[in-house]
Amino acid sequence: MHPKIINNTERLVIGMQSTMHHNQYQNIIALWQRFMPQKKKIQNTVNSELIALQIYNDSNTLDKPFNIWACAEVTNLEHIPEEMTSFIIPGGQYAIFPHK
Numbered sequence: 767m768h769p770k771i772i773n774n775t776e777r778l779v780i781g782m783q784s785t786m787h788h789n790q791y792q793n794i795i796a797l798w799q800r801f802m803p804q805k806k807k808i809q810n811t812v813n814s815e816l817i818a819l820q821i822y823n824d825s826n827t828l829d830k831p832f833n834i835w836a837c838a839e840v841t842n843l844e845h846i847p848e849e850m851t852s853f854i855i856p857g858g859q860y861a862i863f864p865h866k
Contacts, residue, residue: 769861777855779817780808780846781837788828794818801836807847812839818865819855 782801786793798818805816819835835853843852 769863772860772862774855774857774860776857778840778843778852779819779835779837779855780840780843780850780852781805781817781835782850783833783835783837783853785831785833787831794834797834797836804847804849805838808838808840808850809845810841812841815839819853 782797782804784793784797815838817835817837817839819837821833821835823830823832837853846852
């Protein structure tokens, strides 16, 4: 798998997040199973693409938890469904791993 490196501007996303430890991959599956039936509630999506996002803190090691997201990019954060939350992806350099 070869990532595409991009310089990106700030992005607004709405979705669901969960916390997991390394080797708890079943949490990723469970998160997407909760998110997919609810994704149609997200208004103002930029496109039909969905984003899988992992957020590690600066001192992340294998024994520390990190956050995972199942989300969609939106044009604004005005309408957030009750069971979801928002996140602003800061502008910067990112590695993109396309997945189908």
